[in-house]
Each structure stands twice: as structure tokens, then as C-alpha cells.
Amino acid sequence: MKVVIVAGGQGVGKTAVLLHLLRHAQKAGLKAGVFKIDALDAGDELVFIQAGFAAKGHSAKDVCPDHEAMVSLGRAWDWAEDLGLDLLCIETAGLCHRCSPFLKRALAICVVSGLAHLGTPESMRPIVEASDLIVLTKTSLISPTERHIFTAKLRAIQPQGRVFNVDGLTGEGVGDLAAMVLDSRDIRFMDIEPLRVTLPMGYCHFCQGIGSGHER
Amino acid sequence: MPKMTTMKIEAGTDKSGAAESYGALSFHGGQVVAICGPTGSGKTRLLSDMERLSQGDSPTRRKVSLTGVDEKLVESGFAVGRISQTMQFFLDLSVDQFIEMHVAARSANTDKSAVIKAANNLAGEPMSGSQPLATLSGGQARALMVADLVLVANAPVLLIDEIENAGIDRHAALEFLVKENRLVFLATHDPLIALRAHKRLILGEGAIKQVIETSPGELQTAAKLEATEREVKELRRRLRYGESLG
Numbered sequence: 001m002k003v004v005i006v007a008g009g010q011g012v013g014k015t016a017v018l019l020h021l022l023r024h025a026q027k028a029g030l031k032a033g034v035f036k037i038d039a040l041d042a043g044d045e046l047v048f049i050q051a052g053f054a055a056k057g058h059s060a061k062d063v064c065p066d067h068e069a070m071v072s073l074g075r076a077w078d079w080a081e082d083l084g085l086d087l088l089c090i091e092t093a094g095l096c097h098r099c100s101p102f103l104k105r106a107l108a109i110c111v112v113s114g115l116a117h118l119g120t121p122e123s124m125r126p127i128v129e130a131s132d133l134i135v136l137t138k139t140s141l142i143s144p145t146e147r148h149i150f151t152a153k154l155r156a157i158q159p160q161g162r163v164f165n166v167d168g169l170t171g172e173g174v175g176d177l178a179a180m181v182l183d184s185r186d187i188r189f190m191d192i193e194p195l196r197v198t199l200p201m202g203y204c205h206f207c208q209g210i211g212s213g214h215e216r
Numbered sequence: 217m218p219k220m221t222t223m224k225i226e227a228g229t230d231k232s233g234a235a236e237s238y239g240a241l242s243f244h245g246g247q248v249v250a251i252c253g254p255t256g257s258g259k260t261r262l263l264s265d266m267e268r269l270s271q272g273d274s275p276t277r278r279k280v281s282l283t284g285v286d287e288k289l290v291e292s293g294f295a296v297g298r299i300s301q302t303m304q305f306f307l308d309l310s311v312d313q314f315i316e317m318h319v320a321a322r323s324a325n326t327d328k329s330a331v332i333k334a335a336n337n338l339a340g341e342p343m344s345g346s347q348p349l350a351t352l353s354g355g356q357a358r359a360l361m362v363a364d365l366v367l368v369a370n371a372p373v374l375l376i377d378e379i380e381n382a383g384i385d386r387h388a389a390l391e392f393l394v395k396e397n398r399l400v401f402l403a404t405h406d407p408l409i410a411l412r413a414h415k416r417l418i419l420g421e422g423a424i425k426q427v428i429e430t431s432p433g434e435l436q437t438a439a440k441l442e443a444t445e446r447e448v449k450e451l452r453r454r455l456r457y458g459e460s461l462g
Binding site: 114115117118140141142143144145146148149151152163165172173175176 | 264268271273274292293294297298299300302303304305306307308309314317318321322361364365368369371
């Protein structure tokens with residue numbers, strides 16, 4: 001099974017990009033699905049289900065979704081395996097971006113909005129730095145120069161990461177991204193650990209999940 | 217001798233999936249090409265194919281390739297510069313900071329006052345270097361995007377969507393854009409801009425239907441249009457200053 005982890009802030013277009021990505025995967029004959037981790041039970045997985053894809057929403061409750069992603073990997077894997085998926089996409093929107101939810105052997109995609117502040121790539125450094133592919137969304141709304149400056153900032157943090165300009169609404173640019181995903185190698189359950197980046201030394205309430213009964 | 221910038225478009229399909237009829241078209245540096253057709257005919261789609269150098273993976277399935285241009289520039293995705301109608305400045309920077317940051321990102325050595333001067337020439341109302349991008353008027357913002365794309369990015373291929381609606385001086389813009397070995401595409405509904413181009417593509421139902429070279433007869437029409445335009449410009453000036461138009 002191919003496993004892709006898609007991380008990025010709230011509202012940057014992760015779901016829209018993934019939806020187009022799944023369509024490409026389907027065309028290539030892959031059975032693909034999304035395990036979507038959100039802070040609240042927002043029912044966002046319905047977007048995928050309505051489009052005819054397998055999707056499961058997982059509420060992180062009081063825990064940061066990025067942290068929750070790490071502890072619920074086994075659950076995501078079991079869900080995908082039961083369905084016989086060829087491609088499992090794990091979508092997670094972290095809260096503070098001090099840690100990175102990426103695994104050593106799964107393809108890591110970081111999504112950043114072109115409408116964000118110029119300091120955003122730096123403030124999300126753990127995710128940008130540890131990613132394989134960077135998706136810059138909403139670039140059709142900004143000037144080419146802003147796109148260039150943004151791309152330069154991202155490349156400065158992750159020189160090896162390819163930057164893809166993707167329009168989440170129309171799906172423009174997803175083709176190249178999909179090719180990389182389809183080209184990624186299959187991994188086994190034992191490959192889903194370890195993390196690429198060590199967790200931060202300090203925890204906040206959201207990391208620990210106050211009152212939710214989560215054990216750390 | 218530097219190689220000539222050449223963009224080649226291989227036919228794809230129209231909105232119904234039927235094949236386009238032209239086989240392949242090539243355009244070269246130094247040319248200005250207008251893209252015309254009714255709303256919804258596929259002008260913006262064509263610009264997107266050109267911007268992305270689509271390889272048969274867009275809805276039109278066209279293949280677009282660019283040769284005669286530094287390969288590194290093509291790989292970086294910035295060989296083709298596009299300015300669309302929906303673009304705005306979002307960065308919280310002054311005009312000076314914006315240009316400086318771009319010059320640094322490109323390792324270019326463009327003089328920033330030259331960029332502002334060119335933008336002011338296009339916009340009419342002058343902007344200053346210390347002004348925040350967010351306070352620029354629509355015309356000023358578009359003028360700065362154009363000036364910056366030409367002088368700092370120095371993109372070998374430029375795509376501009378409906379420059380007539382950008383609130384900038386069209387004639388000044390056309391003169392500014394045209395340069396030896398630069399290929400310029402202008403999606404337009406404006407007859408004068410279309411006739412100022414060397415050729416024009418006519419789109420319909422998502423396909424390129426015709427390629428028309430500007431004829432000597434059409435150049436005469438263009439001269440007439442220019443005379444009318446000067447007249448309108450003068451009337452506009454008088455209107456603005458409270459003079460009688462009778």
C-alpha cells in the first residue's frame with residue numbers, strides 16, 4: 001500500500017488538492033481513500049464520500065491533529081487494509097506546527113497557501129523542512145512575483161523539495177503531483193514508523209490532550 | 217547567436233472532446249499574438265496551458281513546449297509570466313520592499329527606481345516606493361505587476377489577460393511589452409489591441425478555430441480606431457475638467 005501524509009494549516013486547500021489527487025489515482029486504476037484527522041468532528045470527510053471515495057473522519061478532540069495522527073496511524077492502516085486500498089492518504093491540520101507528522105518511509109506532502117503571510121514558510125518550518133513535496137495553493141490569485149518570492153522562501157527551507165503550484169478549485173497542476181504520488185513505493189505496516197523529526201521537548205495542552213483521556 | 221524563443225502548441229480537444237484541427241502551431245520571440253473569442257470560448261484555459269506548459273494532462277489535452285529559453289528557467293516554472301484579471305497583491309510590503317525582495321530572489325541587478333518609473337508611466341497616477349502594496353489602486357497594482365514582470369523577471373514569454381480592463385495605458389503597455397525575442401500573448405476583446413498584434417487566435421467551444429494574420433487592410437482600420445480613440449481621450453479630459461462637450 002502507498003501511504004501519503006498531507007499536512008498544512010487550516011483552510012489552505014488540503015482537502016481540495018487531495019480530491020483531485022484521488023481522481024488521478026482512480027484513473028490510474030488505484031483504489032484510494034482518505035483518513036482525515038480534524039480537531040473537531042466537522043464531517044469534512046463527506047466531501048470525499050460524496051465524490052465516491054472511501055473516507056473516514058477521525059476527530060482529534062482535545063489533541064492537536066498532528067499529534068493525533070501519530071497515535072492513530074495503526075487505526076488508519078487497519079481501516080485502509082480492510083477496504084483493500086492501494087493508496088492511503090492521511091490528512092491532518094496541525095495547530096502550532098512545532099512538530100511534523102511525517103513518517104520516514106511515507107511520502108510527505110506539505111500544503112501552503114499562496115495567500116499566507118511571507119513569514120509562514122518559516123513559522124511552519126518543521127513541516128516544510130521534512131516534506132518531500134510542497135504544494136503551493138491559490139497561486140492564481142497572487143502576482144507571479146509573489147509566487148516567486150514564496151517559492152524562494154520555501155526552497156530556502158527545503159532545497160530538495162519540489163514546489164507544485166496547484167489550483168485546488170480547478171485541479172490545475174495536480175497532474176504532476178499525482179505522478180509523484182503514483183510513483184511512490186509501497187510500504188508495509190512495520191514501515192509506518194518512525195517519525196522524520198523528533199517531537200519538540202515541550203508540550204502544550206493541545207499536544208497532551210487535556211481531559212480527553214489520551215495517554216502520553 | 218542567442219536561440220530564438222519558440223513556443224509550440226500541439227492540438228488537443230475542444231469542450232466536447234473533439235480533436236482540434238490545427239495539428240501544431242509555433243510562435244516566436246518578437247511576436248505579439250492576440251487571443252480572441254466570446255466569453256467561455258477557452259481563452260483563459262489556453263493561457264493556463266501556456267503558463268503551465270501542459271503536457272497533455274490538462275482538460276484540453278494540449279501539449280505546450282518552450283524552446284530557445286534557459287532550461288533552468290523553464291524548470292523553475294518562471295519562464296512564462298502571466299498576469300490575470302483576478303490577481304491582487306497580498307503581501308504586507310511596501311513597493312520598494314517588494315521590488316527589493318524580488319530582485320534578491322532572482323539575483324538580478326535591476327534598479328528599483330526604473331521599475332517604479334515604468335509602472336508610473338503605465339498607471340498614470342504615480343506611486344511612491346514607500347507606499348504599501350495594499351494601498352495601490354487596481355491600475356497601479358496591475359502596472360507594477362507588468363513593470364516588475366518585464367524589468368525584474370524579464371520573462372521570455374508573457375501572458376496578459378484583458379489588458380484593456382486593467383486600468384492602465386494600453387498603448388504605453390504594448391510598447392513596453394514588445395521586445396526583441398520576447399513572445400507576448402494578449403487575451404483581449406479590444407479591436408485595437410487585437411489589430412496591433414501580429415496575428416490573432418480565434419477561440420470557440422474551447423478550441424483554437426482560426427489563426428489570422430493582421431492584414432494591411434486591418435492596419436488601416438487600426439489607424440482609424442486610433443484616431444477615434446484620441447478623440448475620445450480628449451473628450452474624457454474635457455469631461456474631467458468640467459468643460460463643455462458640445
